[in-house]
Each structure stands twice: as structure tokens, then as C-alpha cells.
Amino acid sequence: MLTATPSFARVIHRHPVPTKLAPEETPAVPLSAIHVLGDRPAPFALDARAACMIDADTGAVLYAYNEHEKMQPASLAKIMTFYLSLDALKAGKIAPTTDVTISENAWRLSMNDTVSRMFLGVGQKVAVNDLLFGLMVSSGNDAAVALAEYLGGSTDAFTGMMNDKAKEIGLKESHFNNPDGLPEEGEFTTAADMVALAHSLVTHHPEAIKYTSAKEFTFDKISQPNFNRLLLHDARVTGIKTGHVDEAGYHLVASASSNGMNLLSAVLGAPNETKRMTESEKLIDWAFRTFVSYRPDLKKSVPAAIPVHDGVAETVAIGPDGDAAFTLGRGEETKVTVQFEPAVRYLEAPVHPGDSVGDLTVLLAGKPQATIPIVTKAGVARAGFFGRLGQKFSRML
Secondary structure, rough: OOOOEEOOOOOOOOOOOOOOHHHHOOOOOHHHHHHHHHHHOOOOOOOOOEEEEEEEEOEEEHHHHHOOOOOOOOHHHHHHHHHHHHHHHOOOOOOOEEEEEEHHHHHHHHHHHOOOOOOOOOOOOOEHHHHHHHHHHOHHHHEEEEEHHHHHOOHHHHHHHHHHHHHOOOOOEEOOOOOOOOOOOOEEEEEEEEHHHHHHHHHOOOOHHHHHHOOEEEEEEEEEEEOOOOHHHHHEEEEEEEEEOOEEEEEEEEEEEEEOOEEEEEEEEEEEEEHHHHHHHHHHHHHHEEEEEEEEHHHOOOOOOEEEOOOOOOEEEEOOOOOOOOEEEEEHHHEEEEEEOOOOEEEEOOOOOOOOEEEEEEEEEEEEEEEEEEEEEOEEEEEHHHHHHHHHHHHHH
């Protein structure tokens, strides 16, 4: 019988804990096989089958090896279940307070001590918000099934939604067979795809971090710490999800933020739970010491507005298309210059938001490094006949 005060539940592994993977299952990766941004020398190899890290603000790949090697995703599949749930919240199909009735299928997973669970009861009504915390903090297979059945009508239908979403966001190396990642034939992913999934998730749903960064979650007076132990060891880490299955090893997709730089990494196939944490932290620490997300001061290089002819307004504001950031080696900031190359001197109305007006070229020590599109930030309707006539006379004077 449960006590009145919260107690930490025993940490349940998703499957029986295997013995340490044999050396041939986690071969040492030669440094020459590791790709580092700017063709820098690889700083180290990781004790994991595959890894990939990007600057989340620029998309630049900072470190990668075996990033396209397919392996079983385990609980990383829950990232996609989480994504679709946040999509439904954003679309107004559900609310955080929406109650989900727990089915027998979800409850049976709560009774299975070989998988992680948030301990749901059959027939119980549980708010979506609690299920999301149970999914991403407690790694609850029962939460994954409950959300899938509610959103898709069945786990099979929801799995179809997962694979459709994978195609929509450009994942070409992943296939899901269920909402919780329990091993099934034909289910696979890669480190590159997991980073891409996490990137799309935090880009479209920045609120995701509220769930993934929680260090513990209490449900029905049972408290469980986040399976992502890196959250407890490194204040820069903000999520996202762990996974483990015997045939693939231990996975961790992590997000981290420090001094205006945001990182996303995937370390897949580590030999044990400790290694997936320490190897991820090693990668994160190195990236923050080595790189910066640089944002040039555009006010000095790009005009605030451009003239508009024949419009209801004489000018329209312009600026970068998205976040004007790019990745540099730490210390290279003083070598950066920017040049605005306008494509037009003025625009003819009507003007639409996002119309191109030129490019901003970023140079490092005089060599082009990146091109940032400069676009209109608002629309301008075409003026009436007399308005256009008046402007024409004004321009002739």
C-alpha cells in the first residue's frame, strides 16, 4: 500500500540489464573516421557505436561518426510520441488538462517490471500533462501507449502517424513500429536522424524543454528521477531522452545551453548507463570550449528599411530570414566581417513578408563563411490610382 508521502520508486530498466557489451560490439573508432566542423582534428573517440552533435542555432555538424549506422532506437522512439502529442496540443486537439482513460493495454505495461513505467491504473483518468511528464521523465511505456491510443485511436494507427511525421520532417533513416520503442523487427534509427528529430522538436515546440528538463516526476505519490542522469550532473543540460535495449546498447539524445549557444547531441550504443552519460558530457563540454554561435551586429551593415514604390507605405522593414547566427571556433569572433549585397534598390508594391531583397555575406579573415538571406519583415499593399500618381510625380521632382 502506498504511503502518504512521496517515495522514490526503484529505477526500472526497460529490459533486463545485460552484461557489458563485448569489445567487438563497441569497436574503437579511429580518429580519422570522426568528422569535426572545419576539418579540425578529432579531439577524441567516444565509447559508443555512433555519435552526432550539432549547433542547434545554425545546424552546423560539430562532431560525428557512424551517424548513419542503423540501430534499434529503444525509448528514443518516445521522442516522436512526445512530438506528436505537442503537435496535438498546439493544434488545440487536446489540452494539458484533458483526461485520458487508461486502457488495459497501457495498464499491463505498468505491471511489467522489465520496462519503465509511471504506474498507471486501468480505468484511471490521467491528465495529458501528467502523461507527458511520465513519458519524458519516467520514460513510461504505459504513458506512451495511453497517449498513442488517445491520439491515434490505436497504437497501430498512431505508429502510422509517427512514420508520416518522420517523412514530413525529413528523417530518412528511421522507422517506428510502436509508440514506446519496445524491440520489433524492422524498427531502426540513426544518430543523425535522432539529432534531426530533436532539432525539429525544439524548433517547433520550445516548450518541450519544460518536460525534458524536469529532474524528477511524482505521480500517485511515487517519485522517479529522470532517466537522463546527465541533468543531475551538468547544469547546462536541458534534456532530452535516454534509451536502452540489449541489442543496441545505451542511448542518450541530449540538449544543452550555455552563453548563448545551444547544442543537440546523440550518443548511441554506449556499453552501459554510466558511459552514455559521461561520453555525452565529454562531447558537450568539448563543444562549448571549442565553438561559439556568433550573431553579427546587423545594424551596422543592413539598413532597417528599403523604399517601396506605389505602395500604401513608402518603406518596409527588412532583416535576416530567421536567426542570423553561424558557428565559429572560439576566439575567431574578432576576424569576422559582414557585407550586405542588395539585390534591388527598391521594391514595387504589393510587397509580401519574406520577399528577398539581398544577402548578407559573412567573412572570416576575408573568406566567405556563410550567406544570410535578407527579407522584408512586413507586407505593403499597392496604393490606389491617385496614390500611385502622386508618388510618380514626387519621384520626378
